[in-house]
Amino acid sequence: MGLLESCKALALYLTALLPSSLLEYGSSLHQVTFGSPFTGDVHRPGGHFPQFPAPNGPDDPSEEFVCKYPSLGKQWSSCSTADDRTCWLKNSDGSKQFDINTDYENQWPEGIPRDYYLVVNNQTFNADGIANPDGKVFNDSYPGPWIKACWGDLIRVTVFNNLTFNGTTVHWHGFRQLNSTEMDGVNGVTQCPIAPQHSYTYEFRATQYGTSWYHSHYSLQYADGLHGPITVFGPSSASYDEGRNPLIITDWNHRSAFKDWQRELVPKPSFPTMNSVLINGHGNFAGAFPRDKFNMTVTKGKKYLLRIINTSVDTTYIFSIDNHEFTVMSSDFVPVQPYNVSHIAVGIGQRYHVVLNAVPLDNGALSATGDYWIRAIPADGCKGFETGNEPDERQGILRYDDESRGVPTSFRDGFSTACRDENYTHLVPVLPWKIPPASISSLTPEFDIGKVNRPARPERADNFSWWAMGDHPLWLDFGRPTLLDLHNTTWNNDSVVITQDGDDDTWVYLVITGPGNNGASTNHTRSFFPVAHPMHLHGHDFALLAQGNDSSKLPDVKLKFDNPPRRDVVLLPSNGYVVVAFKADNPGSWLFHCHIPWHASSGLALQILERQADLQKMLTDARLAETRRVCREWDAWYADPSNHWNASAPFQDDSGI
Numbered sequence: 001m002g003l004l005e006s007c008k009a010l011a012l013y014l015t016a017l018l019p020s021s022l023l024e025y026g027s028s029l030h031q032v033t034f035g036s037p038f039t040g041d042v043h044r045p046g047g048h049f050p051q052f053p054a055p056n057g058p059d060d061p062s063e064e065f066v067c068k069y070p071s072l073g074k075q076w077s078s079c080s081t082a083d084d085r086t087c088w089l090k091n092s093d094g095s096k097q098f099d100i101n102t103d104y105e106n107q108w109p110e111g112i113p114r115d116y117y118l119v120v121n122n123q124t125f126n127a128d129g130i131a132n133p134d135g136k137v138f139n140d141s142y143p144g145p146w147i148k149a150c151w152g153d154l155i156r157v158t159v160f161n162n163l164t165f166n167g168t169t170v171h172w173h174g175f176r177q178l179n180s181t182e183m184d185g186v187n188g189v190t191q192c193p194i195a196p197q198h199s200y201t202y203e204f205r206a207t208q209y210g211t212s213w214y215h216s217h218y219s220l221q222y223a224d225g226l227h228g229p230i231t232v233f234g235p236s237s238a239s240y241d242e243g244r245n246p247l248i249i250t251d252w253n254h255r256s257a258f259k260d261w262q263r264e265l266v267p268k269p270s271f272p273t274m275n276s277v278l279i280n281g282h283g284n285f286a287g288a289f290p291r292d293k294f295n296m297t298v299t300k301g302k303k304y305l306l307r308i309i310n311t312s313v314d315t316t317y318i319f320s321i322d323n324h325e326f327t328v329m330s331s332d333f334v335p336v337q338p339y340n341v342s343h344i345a346v347g348i349g350q351r352y353h354v355v356l357n358a359v360p361l362d363n364g365a366l367s368a369t370g371d372y373w374i375r376a377i378p379a380d381g382c383k384g385f386e387t388g389n390e391p392d393e394r395q396g397i398l399r400y401d402d403e404s405r406g407v408p409t410s411f412r413d414g415f416s417t418a419c420r421d422e423n424y425t426h427l428v429p430v431l432p433w434k435i436p437p438a439s440i441s442s443l444t445p446e447f448d449i450g451k452v453n454r455p456a457r458p459e460r461a462d463n464f465s466w467w468a469m470g471d472h473p474l475w476l477d478f479g480r481p482t483l484l485d486l487h488n489t490t491w492n493n494d495s496v497v498i499t500q501d502g503d504d505d506t507w508v509y510l511v512i513t514g515p516g517n518n519g520a521s522t523n524h525t526r527s528f529f530p531v532a533h534p535m536h537l538h539g540h541d542f543a544l545l546a547q548g549n550d551s552s553k554l555p556d557v558k559l560k561f562d563n564p565p566r567r568d569v570v571l572l573p574s575n576g577y578v579v580v581a582f583k584a585d586n587p588g589s590w591l592f593h594c595h596i597p598w599h600a601s602s603g604l605a606l607q608i609l610e611r612q613a614d615l616q617k618m619l620t621d622a623r624l625a626e627t628r629r630v631c632r633e634w635d636a637w638y639a640d641p642s643n644h645w646n647a648s649a650p651f652q653d654d655s656g657i
């Protein structure tokens, strides 16, 4: 059964507090560059500046990826060693270094530009034995190419849209986009879609480090294959011997999400469901078992950095490797104090860096073949599969012997597979934040989220049930992004714009509840249903002040202000609540949305327009020239109905994201 049948209510309270003396979270300083800016040739051999292979670079040694810091000069060098991965760069006189304790929101070493080119194509592809004729891919590969950079580099990616019937945009999930909101890749908010046969260059600095993913934000496109991994090499809170390429875990279907989408809007039992699981593009829906499984070979006794990314449409997984433990060291882009576990819950859009200790806990006794199952277990009550149509959880094989073709005989522990986020108390950020206290009762006004019955557009005869974070489900105008409407003093209801003024020291608090069954007693015209939602904020990491399963307990909730977990996607528990806070230090228009594409398409989103006046000053005409060009090209393409997939049907049939 799809989980999607229920709706849910979320209440969102938004408020701001002024600076407080408790504030320990950096200054308003935006960038610190040590040494003089470099203007010479970054490729010169043996240049007098730090350059070194990324210690957690690609599996294949021939793909060595070299970090370069010409701006730092010769007194600087790399300081990452197998025994201590916390250090990144140090100055020879010992006076300064960039490491795991650096306040990366305010300081980073200035690296070099990294240029990438991505072509968006439509292509039939077969990941698990069944061809999907509606595939959409970056550079003819699924997942898309691994984009790599070193901490502090300037990432520049030119995206060329070679689709026939869709625009596209690319969002760099979890990247803060400090002072670069126009590079966030959300059509109708930060830009117009890139029209077919046109391109746009995204340019932003990698101020954070770790692993994430990039994906289309154009309607349901990412579900058809438009996503790929992106890593910024930097320090780690736990040590390892070798890095391994990212593990992209996703649920999958054999037809376009655009074809299934309308089923989200009408009553049960027609909700869209997925039917397969892929790890790095490998699945075995109709393939040979176990030949087509993802597999990974390790050497006993070594420690491997694994990067796990959940790019699912509708499934939270519990990731585990039979008879093995791993050390968790970052959640999303935030390094945490290392802790050991046998399994980890990975919600949609969430990422973990873990170190796999390649020593079986049983020392080999429990698997005769010496091979172990890698499992991606769809969490109970949090999966987008039909009952009876759930994929095998044994999605990969860990081997100690390259030559082995054995089928593992290992089994998993009896750990809980309940739908949940990673244990709140485990996620302790290495770099602490202190948030100015606020009482929960002061966090108003309230926005309630539920399902609203209404036609897609007022002029249409259909009448569907839409998700909404407040009174209005989001419905964007592809061709009229918020960033080109900054002179507005009023906002279209469908744009769901929440304005937030302030300065670098202003804190914004959001209380989100999904009252579910508890919602029946509240005073709303919307309906509420118990469903968990992975909520994602653009433009910021947020501190997670509280998270719980029972929204009726909210008035008595104790908020954690002293170094709470922080990340950019949080699972709002079914019937539950989350309270998050972030600092208004990044002018822009930032989407806050559920990461289940069916829900986002049906309106479960709002945009926080942060510091409109400052934004207007920042986004000069010169800076918006490219944004305007892309809009002109989009308008021209859109104006010709022969470009539309179905010229006799309405072009837009969802929120646009």
Ligand SMILES: *[C@@H]1O[C@H](CO)[C@@H](O)[C@H](O)[C@H]1NC(C)=O
Residues within 6 Å of the ligand: 116, 117, 118, 119, 139, 145
């Ligand atoms: C993508 O493909 C284009 C050619 O179509 C190529 O120039 C480019 O390098 C590829 N990008 C990546 C990241 O591999």
Ligand SMILES: *[C@@H]1O[C@H](CO)[C@@H](O)[C@H](O)[C@H]1NC(C)=O
Residues within 6 Å of the ligand: 119, 121, 162
């Ligand atoms: C664009 O798509 C066409 C087919 O529709 C294909 O022939 C062409 O090679 C593609 N271009 C690129 C750069 O991939």
Ligand SMILES: *[C@@H]1O[C@H](CO)[C@@H](O)[C@H](O)[C@H]1NC(C)=O
Residues within 6 Å of the ligand: 122, 123, 134, 163, 164, 165, 166
């Ligand atoms: C994919 O590209 C081909 C060739 O350009 C085109 O005929 C087909 O209609 C396209 N399909 C979609 C879904 O865009």
Ligand SMILES: *[C@@H]1O[C@H](CO)[C@@H](O)[C@H](O)[C@H]1NC(C)=O
Residues within 6 Å of the ligand: 134, 165, 166, 167, 219, 256, 258, 259, 645, 646, 651, 652, 653
């Ligand atoms: C996008 O393309 C798909 C075909 O792949 C089509 O069904 C859908 O209507 C298009 N939607 C938009 C908004 O361009």
Ligand SMILES: *[C@@H]1O[C@H](CO)[C@@H](O)[C@H](O)[C@H]1NC(C)=O
Residues within 6 Å of the ligand: 030, 031, 179, 618
């Ligand atoms: C923001 O970007 C503009 C232009 O790219 C630049 O002039 C300005 O100094 C930047 N501001 C900050 C705070 O980085």
Ligand SMILES: *[C@@H]1O[C@H](CO)[C@@H](O)[C@H](O)[C@H]1NC(C)=O
Residues within 6 Å of the ligand: 249, 310, 311, 312, 314, 315, 316, 317, 318, 319, 344, 345, 346, 347, 348, 349, 376, 377, 378, 379, 382, 383, 534, 571
């Ligand atoms: C991916 O996220 C979804 C939704 O939150 C979750 O059900 C699934 O278990 C996650 N996958 C992994 C590998 O954790």
Ligand SMILES: *[C@@H]1O[C@H](CO)[C@@H](O)[C@H](O)[C@H]1NC(C)=O
Residues within 6 Å of the ligand: 325, 327, 338, 339, 340, 357
């Ligand atoms: C995790 O386990 C490894 C070895 O398996 C051990 O060296 C390390 O100290 C443990 N770390 C923690 C935080 O318990």
Ligand SMILES: *[C@@H]1O[C@H](CO)[C@@H](O)[C@H](O)[C@H]1NC(C)=O
Residues within 6 Å of the ligand: 290, 291, 292, 293, 294, 295, 296, 404, 405
């Ligand atoms: C392991 O994976 C590789 C590459 O994906 C594949 O070619 C090979 O057949 C797999 N081997 C086994 C034994 O599963």
Ligand SMILES: *[C@@H]1O[C@H](CO)[C@@H](O)[C@H](O)[C@H]1NC(C)=O
Residues within 6 Å of the ligand: 423, 424, 425, 426
């Ligand atoms: C979370 O971790 C703490 C400390 O390890 C433990 O006491 C608690 O039972 C865990 N909670 C859950 C739900 O697993």
Ligand SMILES: *[C@@H]1O[C@H](CO)[C@@H](O)[C@H](O)[C@H]1NC(C)=O
Residues within 6 Å of the ligand: 453, 454, 455, 463, 464
């Ligand atoms: C849509 O249908 C619901 C009942 O299914 C009804 O209450 C509501 O008034 C209808 N709305 C419109 C705009 O027709």
Ligand SMILES: *[C@@H]1O[C@H](CO)[C@@H](O)[C@H](O)[C@H]1NC(C)=O
Residues within 6 Å of the ligand: 480, 481, 482, 485, 488, 490, 491, 492, 493, 495, 497
């Ligand atoms: C800005 O105002 C105009 C005129 O009222 C309106 O049409 C437009 O939708 C507004 N922009 C947004 C993003 O709401």
Ligand SMILES: *[C@@H]1O[C@H](CO)[C@@H](O)[C@H](O)[C@H]1NC(C)=O
Residues within 6 Å of the ligand: 523
């Ligand atoms: C309940 O909703 C009605 C209609 O929106 C409103 O007039 C009334 O003030 C609300 N009552 C409370 C207690 O919020």
Ligand SMILES: [Cu+2]
Residues within 6 Å of the ligand: 532, 533, 534, 594, 595, 596, 599, 600, 604
């Ligand atoms: Cu949702």
